[in-house]
Amino acid sequence: MPAVIQAENLTRYFGSLKAVDGLTFAVEAGEVFGMLGPNGAGKTTTVRLINGLLAPSSGTIRALGLDPLAQGDRVRAQTGVLTETPSLYERLSARDNLLLFGKLYHVPKDKLAARVDAMLAELGLSERANDKAGGYSKGMKQRLAIARALLHEPQILFLDEPTAGLDPEAARHVTELIEQLSTERGRTVMLCTHNLTEAQRLCDRVAVMNQGRALALGTPAQLAHELWRSIWVDIELRTPPPDALFTNLRGVAGVKEVKLDKLTLAVQVDAEDAIPHTVAQVAALGGQIMRVNPRQHSLEEIYFELQKQNR
Numbered sequence: 001m002p003a004v005i006q007a008e009n010l011t012r013y014f015g016s017l018k019a020v021d022g023l024t025f026a027v028e029a030g031e032v033f034g035m036l037g038p039n040g041a042g043k044t045t046t047v048r049l050i051n052g053l054l055a056p057s058s059g060t061i062r063a064l065g066l067d068p069l070a071q072g073d074r075v076r077a078q079t080g081v082l083t084e085t086p087s088l089y090e091r092l093s094a095r096d097n098l099l100l101f102g103k104l105y106h107v108p109k110d111k112l113a114a115r116v117d118a119m120l121a122e123l124g125l126s127e128r129a130n131d132k133a134g135g136y137s138k139g140m141k142q143r144l145a146i147a148r149a150l151l152h153e154p155q156i157l158f159l160d161e162p163t164a165g166l167d168p169e170a171a172r173h174v175t176e177l178i179e180q181l182s183t184e185r186g187r188t189v190m191l192c193t194h195n196l197t198e199a200q201r202l203c204d205r206v207a208v209m210n211q212g213r214a215l216a217l218g219t220p221a222q223l224a225h226e227l228w229r230s231i232w233v234d235i236e237l238r239t240p241p242p243d244a245l246f247t248n249l250r251g252v253a254g255v256k257e258v259k260l261d262k263l264t265l266a267v268q269v270d271a272e273d274a275i276p277h278t279v280a281q282v283a284a285l286g287g288q289i290m291r292v293n294p295r296q297h298s299l300e301e302i303y304f305e306l307q308k309q310n311r
Contacts, residue, residue, distance in 0.1 A: 004029045004156060004188050005050060009059035012045055012212075019045045021212035022059070027156075032182050032189045034199045036303055037209035043192040044084075045212075047158050050190075051076055064155060077106070080154035084161045084192075086145035090134030094125050094144050097133055098151055105152035119147035124173065138165035146174065150181075157181065160192045171198075178202055200299035208306045215306045224297040225272070227305050230256060232295045233275055235265040238288035245285040252281045 005027035012020040020042045027033045035043045048054040050063050052072030061068055068075045089097055098116040107115055120126045123143040128136070133144060142165050149157060162178070163171035175198060181187040193199050199206060200220060207217045216223050240263065249258050249267070254274030259266040265287065269278050272294070279292055 002029055003027060004064055005033075005190070006062045007046075007050075007059065008061075010046070010049060010056055010061055011058045012042075012049060012054060013057045019212050020049065020056075023212075023214055025207055025214065025217055027188060027190060029188055030182055030186045031204040032178065032191060032202050034203035034206035035190065035192045035209060036194075036196065036199060036206055036299075038194075038307075040211070041209040042212035043209060044160065047081065047160070047190065047192065051079055051081060051158070077152070078155045079158065080149035080152065080156070081158045082145055082149045082160055082162055084164065086141045088133045088141060088144060088148075091132060093130045094120065094133055094136070094147075095129045097144060098148060101148050102151050107152050115151060119151055122177070123147045124170070139167060139170055142166055143170065143174075146177075154187070156188045156190065158190045158192070161194065162191070163195065163198060175202060196298075196300040196303055203299075206299070208303055210307060210310055215310050216302075220299050220302060221296075223302045223306075227302060228297060230268055230270050231272055231275070233267050233269060233278065234293045234295065235267060235279065235282055235287065235289055236291040236293070237263045237265055238290050239263070241265060241282075242286040245282070245287055248285050249278075249281060252278060254278060 003026035007023050007025050010020055010023040011018065023046065035046065037043055045054065049056055049061055050068060052068030052075050055069050063075045064078055066075050089100065092100065095116060098119060099112065102112045102116060120129045123146060125140065125143060125147065128140065133141060136144065146162060163174050166174060178189055179202065182189055191199065191202060205217065205219050208215045216226070241260070246258055249255055254269045254271065255267060255278055256270055257268040265282065267278055269275060275294060279289065283289055
């Protein structure tokens with residue numbers, strides 16, 4: 001798939017502070033790309049650079065093949081941005097907020113009213129559509145801000161903590177909407193979040209950032225493989241294994257450790273490639289195998305390991 005965002009050695013200073021430090025990355029069309037990192041890691045500054053709201057100190061950035069600094073209006077016409085704090089006109093109703101922003105986004109007049117109604121319905125705001133936004137709860141304001149970001153059907157959607165302040169049901173609805181936008185509508189999503197569980201569910205690839213630098217970039221599986229070469233495999237057995245299995249299995253090439261918990265045999269191997277041979281050896285040594293489950297490192301484990309290594 002073609003890259004819709006391409007950064008090369010992107011750097012941005014604020015005075016002597018280097019907010020973005022030599023970022024190089026590409027985001028492919030239709031993927032959900034996560035930017036993960038603590039406050040001050042450079043995530044928001046990067047989003048502003050991509051949308052042409054800031055100029056790079058050095059390096060280059062392209063969005064949809066355009067230079068955001070020189071062609072910012074064209075870029076922003078095809079992007080939608082949800083900031084961490086929704087900025088709404090609180091004296092206007094939800095409907096009037098969307099009508100106003102629809103005009104600013106140049107949504108065709110003959111389609112605007114229907115588009116507004118559709119977004120209000122999709123985000124569960126139809127019954128309160130004519131109420132002033134100032135009377136909305138934090139979660140409702142967040143949903144209205146998401147509707148605003150989607151109103152002009154952008155090709156790239158930037159979401160900063162999209163489920164912040166939402167109750168579990170509303171948060172689930174938003175995550176399902178993000179999945180649908182990517183898989184069914186082909187939209188590209190850049191997700192900035194501290195919610196690592198949400199990022200693991202949604203993101204195809206992630207960039208883990210700190211102090212303006214990308215510590216690592218790739219799929220969670222790729223990052224786990226780079227951090228931990230060895231892997232634990234849980235092998236569920238039908239019956240207790242023969243005593244000789246432990247002694248013999250420890251001598252198998254690639255096996256580092258063997259443990260037994262009831263009928264689950266835990267085997268640590270030095271690489272993923274060693275798993276098929278190890279499982280075959282367990283069967284040959286008398287183990288009656290019911291199920292094999294290689295353990296997967298969570299994105300949370302990956303994130304904190306990377307941050308620890310770069311302190």
